[in-house]
Amino acid sequence: MAQGCLKCLKYTMCVVNLLCFISGTVVLGFGVYMMRFQMSSLIPSLANFNVANILLISGIIMTCISFLGFLGALKENRCFLLSFFLLLLILMLVELAAACLLLVYEGEINLVVERDLNQSLAELKTQGRNSSMLNDWDLLQNIFDCCGVHNVSDWGDKVPQSCCQKNPCPTQEPIYKTTGCLNNLRSWFEKNFLTTGISVIFICVIEVLGMCFAMTLFCHISRSGLGYKL
Structure with a gap:
């Protein structure tokens, strides 16, 4: 037996x-x-x-x-x-x-993310519109439905197409996304925090x-x- x-x-x-x-x-x-x-x-x-x-x-x-x-x-x-x-x-x-x-x-991770996002946006403004960093920002803003670090004003007078609520941006009176990417990133992590915790516990049991x-x-x-x- x-x-x-x-x-x-x-x-x-x-x-x-x-x-x-x-x-x-x-x-x-x-x-x-x-x-x-x-x-x-x-x-x-x-x-x-x-x-x-x-x-x-x-x-x-x-x-x-x-x-x-x-x-x-x-x-x-x-x-x-x-x-x-x-x-x-x-x-x-x-x-x-x-x-x-x-x-x-x-808390420290949130500060690091905010600092890096601000630095990358500042570098993008100095390097010009042809920077490969713009593609990363477009991808981030499309995925999380956001614009800039805190809001659309972070881009100044050079707002990218990915900030528009309707893509491509209308030529007259474009409507931009009002929520910043930092806030949406935090919300995404908070929503998935419980799922991540349960997954870790399940993996540990296995x-x-x-x-x-x-x-x-x-x-x-x-x-x-x-x-x-x-």
Whole structure:
């Protein structure tokens, strides 16, 4: 009976890790696709933490750890299972630490974003309309339906087409978006804060279950004297 349960646990781990590996490759591919929409010129201080980079790193980590868990469970390899357990533990601790830092330094992050947006807008005004930074601003203002950092007055007398409520801008009496991008960015993060928190908790639960399964198999293999079988 116990042997049958352990076999079931072994193949469950294989299936789950195979699905995680496939999900990791999808996330990795989506991260490569999102590299087209980077806006690092607008917020250079947080350039390494944009969506594309996060997806790329997450995809690489998911594929590596899930492959290790799949191979360790399939081959009943103690070394792979122990490595899988330790990597999941480190990953969970890093996720919890990142969530705590985000909560503690939320105000400082808001100030950094506001400072970078103001600096990029000032640079754009001095560099002229042909700057590649204008494309990033157009993308930001179209996605978040906003204009400027605080409002349309940030652009002065050179308001881009992306600030118009109707695109293209009418030649007479154009109506501009009145909300600033900084305010819309804050609202977007606040709306998605609960979803992000629930997602982190759900991922941590899955990681704890993965660690429990891996350690159960590891202990069984150690008692059976199978060693580091390949």
